[in-house]
Amino acid sequence: MKQPDPHCEVAREILRTIPLVMRVVAAKLRQSDHDIVPAHYRTLLMLCKQDRSLSQLADSQRLSLPTISKTITAMEQRGWVLRTRSGEDRRVVMVALTPQGQVALQMVQDYAESHIADLLANLSAEEEANLQRGLMTLQRVFAAALQNDPPTGTEI
């Protein structure tokens, strides 16, 4: 009872394209001497907007608590973030970006950004506008997916 869902074609395109882009970006990060991996990047990106608890970080990235805890420890050792026990609820640990963390994020972002911009150099204005629109759609759809999907347990 499954007719040819028109979305499937785009879904397949996403599955082919996103890992490709991701591995180009990740390879570029590895080449650089910034000691950062995608997991760090996405966490820094979240923290630069506001401080978060470990649970919030885990939920919003669909990671287990132990995983995010270990990652934060690694980032703490690099001096990028700081753990603080919350005063309101002494169970929660808040994580905040340090000034060094902000600098690191900025540097790696500039680095990756300029590399990607080079790749885009030959795009026509129209292609670029299209790309921009497509990215915004992607962003909207997948950001919603992270929020709406059962983050930790809506069932039972």
Added chain:
Amino acid sequence: MKQPDPHCEVAREILRTIPLVMRVVAAKLRQSDHDIVPAHYRTLLMLCKQDRSLSQLADSQRLSLPTISKTITAMEQRGWVLRTRSGEDRRVVMVALTPQGQVALQMVQDYAESHIADLLANLSAEEEANLQRGLMTLQRVFAAALQNDPPTGTEI
């Protein structure tokens, strides 16, 4: 001497969007009982078109030889691929997909695809067409990046 490169904005959008999509997809893969990680997926995807040597796999993913060798070992243990020493040049090891590997790829692809298709359900036809075009552009640009960039050593 750097004027506001118009590509930078799109580049930044890519940096914000692709990791987001990637982590939604990766989380979905983890949730599933298919024992597969992104590194396996992208390798299966390459092998389903044709057999490759370890060097070819490493180059095309910008990975070191030891890394790809270890990954292939893990996939071999799952029964997805087979190593064969080449007859022409006995140094090279060719990797081929097994029937189980094809099945595994197909299953995980269907699984992820249907999940993504669900996320796209509310898109208008126009948004979807836009997205499709944007993805094709992305694919073209980044596939070219993998081929043109110094894969292993054009310098010196």
Added chain:
DNA sequence: TGATATAGTTAGCCAGGCTAATAATTAGCT
């Protein structure tokens, strides 16, 4: 033949992912 280059593997390191078990705190129920 003998030096050099190339293809893979192994060992050993660090980090990202997981589950299971534990500790500390809070919330809730009699």
Added chain:
DNA sequence: AGCTAATTATTAGCCTGGCTAACTATATCA
């Protein structure tokens, strides 16, 4: 109040993905 249950984080222990350095086996070429 006081006991139980839920929540938040950490630790330990596992597997895998990344890397470099060191090694083996084969090919190439002077």
